[in-house]
Amino acid sequence: MRVLVLGAGRIGTHLIRYLSHESENKLTVIEKSKVRCKEVSNEFDATIINGDGSSPRILKVADLSNSDLLILATDNDEVNVTAAKYAKKQFGVPRVFAISNSPKNTSRLKDSGADVVVCPVELALHDLESMFFEEKSNTLLDRPELDLKIIEGLIPVNARIIGKRLGEVGLPEKCTVSLVCRNGGYIFPNPELELRSGDRVLLMGESKAVEDSIELLRSREEA
The missing domain is CATH 3.40.50.720 (NAD(P)-binding Rossmann-like Domain)
Known part of the structure; x- marks a missing residue:
């Protein structure tokens, strides 16, 4: 060759x-x-x-x-x-x-x-993220007959939404962030809550909307 x-x-x-x-x-x-x-x-x-x-x-x-x-x-x-x-x-x-x-x-x-x-940088970020946060998401409830899903999702280290207020993120209408876990505590969120790297968010709503929301939370900022 x-x-x-x-x-x-x-x-x-x-x-x-x-x-x-x-x-x-x-x-x-x-x-x-x-x-x-x-x-x-x-x-x-x-x-x-x-x-x-x-x-x-x-x-x-x-x-x-x-x-x-x-x-x-x-x-x-x-x-x-x-x-x-x-x-x-x-x-x-x-x-x-x-x-x-x-x-x-x-x-x-x-x-x-x-x-x-x-891209070595992307691979390194992925490995770093995995080292600190092994579980990126966890399905807590999945009821297909009700079209209902609850997922706990992680905001990764280089997410696009870091620093944005919850109301600015643009989550699907049929999905709600019901809880944010941060620094060992929890927050009942409002639209003014600023999202941070490492936040774990509890998403609840229609299955497709929740899955789309998880992808939105994970979307990465370009280096």
């Missing part, structure tokens, strides 16, 4: 090392730093090109049009986005794998042509 890797930083180097274990893989690496180019050249059996991965000229020199896989692993999402666009629209690369340095750029990379996007 012919693989072109953009970026030989920490993540890029790990991916190059992994791919180099398979002898049938033919690796080409584009790296902007001359120092890193020399280091990678000394460590791996790969074609090394010193240049800007967002440049069509450099991508052409790297023979991107004949690559089976493009890996975007630079620490600059703008470079990754630009290269993804060229890869699909100009060079016809069948598969593009991208590392997103910020969650806010994950969708941009997908829209630009990346088939798979991984």
Whole structure:
């Protein structure tokens, strides 16, 4: 398999090392730093090109049009986005794998042509959240025949609604926040209550409305 890797930083180097274990893989690496180019050249059996991965000229020199896989692993999402666009629209690369340095750029990379996007920041936030709050939600009552559900849900560390008043959140009409647990105590909420990370809220109402409300509480702020 012919693989072109953009970026030989920490993540890029790990991916190059992994791919180099398979002898049938033919690796080409584009790296902007001359120092890193020399280091990678000394460590791996790969074609090394010193240049800007967002440049069509450099991508052409790297023979991107004949690559089976493009890996975007630079620490600059703008470079990754630009290269993804060229890869699909100009060079016809069948598969593009991208590392997103910020969650806010994950969708941009997908829209630009990346088939798979991984964001280490999102993974870290997920693990951190799991470490502190193992149980994100707990169904206390589910009565399908009455279309009634009660769920205890957690507001995660990077939720969009943090700092907003309850009345500003826009929960579905058929769902009510009946209780908020905070710092070992509880609050009977009113529309002026400001929501905080780590709050556990008791949601009650029609099943679909409660489920939609849980998703709203969990929706994350872009980093």
